[in-house]
Amino acid sequence: MGYGDFIVMRDLNFSVNRGDIFIIMGASGCGKSTLLKILIGLKRPLSGQVFYGDSNFWEAHPSEREQMMRGSGILYQYGALWSSMSLAENIGLTLQRYTKLNHRQIQEIVSLKLSLVGLAGFEGYYPSNISGGMKKRAALARAIVMDPDILFFDEPSAGLDPISARSLDDLILELRDSMGTTIIIVTHELASIFAIGDNSIFLDVDLKTMTASEDPNRLLAESENPTVRRFLTRGKEGAVEEKL
């Protein structure tokens, strides 16, 4: 994958199991967000293929791709709620656009999703009236409004204090456990990686390819790759400061 002549990563080969929390990790600039864009249909790979089940995603007609993405939800790094809309309006928007549900039905689903993320009763609040952690939760409520099979997160805990980040991790685990959602997360937060990751890949920014594909806790215990080790033991093993 890359931009024009600029190759970001090559020879990536991995599978994501249904119901797993799958972590895409690596140093800043290694290509995590680029890979996510390729997986969600925002950017075509320079070569190679992406399969959802048996469907070859990038060979499919754009309308089929869009259809396939209806079954997924996305939470971006900077939440990106519409500041001029209440939480209820933000979360209800997709339902308004893509379903034939009436206003009352939409409000019911919105309230249900808000309560799932711990924001019951916040329907009428505006993004500027709530904390960063609450904005993330609201953005998460919006991402799950269509009951997605797959949820994508790009650096979900970026900008959060450690306690809010932990409770977001707990929430992600809860969602997976209660709804069976497959979750693909881009992050370099070690606490999240070890707390919630079932499986992971490590993108090596210097080698421009993936050098590990494993349960992160197992990688930590067993990997002998120095770059992977340095990444997973930041500040604990050796004195080398990782550039992040």
Ligand SMILES: Nc1ncnc2c1ncn2[C@@H]1O[C@H](COP(=O)(O)OP(=O)(O)O)[C@@H](O)[C@H]1O
């Ligand atoms: N639209 C773009 N055009 C050209 N290069 C880009 C673009 N977006 C990202 N890049 C470059 O691609 C590399 C990977 O970026 P990115 O996927 O954002 O990394 P990460 O999310 O791991 O920090 C970086 O060198 C970045 O500068």
Ligand SMILES: [Mg+2]
């Ligand atoms: Mg990124």
